[in-house]
Structures are given as structure tokens and as C-alpha cells.
Amino acid sequence: MNKVKVRCWNIRQWRPGVDRSDELFITYPEDNSGHSLITCLSCGGLFAVTVVKEVYVGPPLEEKLVDAICSQCGRGLSGNWAYYPEAYVVDGQVFSYERASVIPPDEESIVREFDGIYE
Numbered sequence: 001m002n003k004v005k006v007r008c009w010n011i012r013q014w015r016p017g018v019d020r021s022d023e024l025f026i027t028y029p030e031d032n033s034g035h036s037l038i039t040c041l042s043c044g045g046l047f048a049v050t051v052v053k054e055v056y057v058g059p060p061l062e063e064k065l066v067d068a069i070c071s072q073c074g075r076g077l078s079g080n081w082a083y084y085p086e087a088y089v090v091d092g093q094v095f096s097y098e099r100a101s102v103i104p105p106d107e108e109s110i111v112r113e114f115d116g117i118y119e
Contacts, residue, residue, distance in 0.1 A: 004116035061117070
């Protein structure tokens with residue numbers, strides 16, 4: 001998989017009973033632009049989905065992932081993925097995070113590289 005640069009916001013998520021926060025990267029794709037993130041449910045690896053390519057080039061994401069392998073753990077992604085950060089993996093457990101509907105200020109965003117599903 002090729003890398004793709006993604007504009008995102010770094011968020012800290014605290015879970016009850018845990019003395020450290022989870023570091024999450026949140027994206028806000030708009031209409032047919034930007035990126036969505038998905039996660040491998042086996043290891044928590046993150047992958048970027050370029051929305052315009054998913055919508056206009058295809059194939060649909062489920063079909064694209066049929067033969068895709070996680071670059072971090074080597075397991076297949078077909079049926080083994082979820083939209084991130086709605087689901088994220090820490091120490092083999094799946095947790096959830098509900099992204100705020102208000103987009104944080106642009107100056108708080110960062111650019112990070114992820115393996116691209118459609119790249």
C-alpha cells in the first residue's frame with residue numbers, strides 16, 4: 001500500500017480506570033473530499049480511504065478490501081475492519097469514540113501519513 005497524507009486532529013480519549021489516554025486521529029471528510037479512516041480489528045492498524053476515489057473510481061470499499069492485507073499484522077481486512085474512530089483497538093480490545101459534530105479549528109490540525117486503501 002502507498003502512503004497518503006491526511007489532515008486530521010489529534011484527540012485524547014480517557015477511559016475509566018486507565019491511567020493513560022488513548023491517542024486518536026480524527027478526520028472530517030466533507031461531501032466527496034477528504035479522507036475517512038478505517039481500522040484493522042485485529043491489531044488497530046489505521047488506513048486512509050480517499051473519499052473521492054471511493055465514490056468516483058471504486059470499487060466500493062467492501063469489495064476493495066476483499067484481498068487487502070493489514071500492513072501491520074498481516075491479517076486480511078475483509079470482514080475484519082471498522083470505521084475509525086467509531087471503533088478503535090487498544091491492547092486487543094475494541095473501544096468506541098463519538099466524534100464531535102463541530103470541526104475543530106484548522107490551526108489545530110496536523111498532517112499524518114497512513115497507508116491508503118485506494119492509492
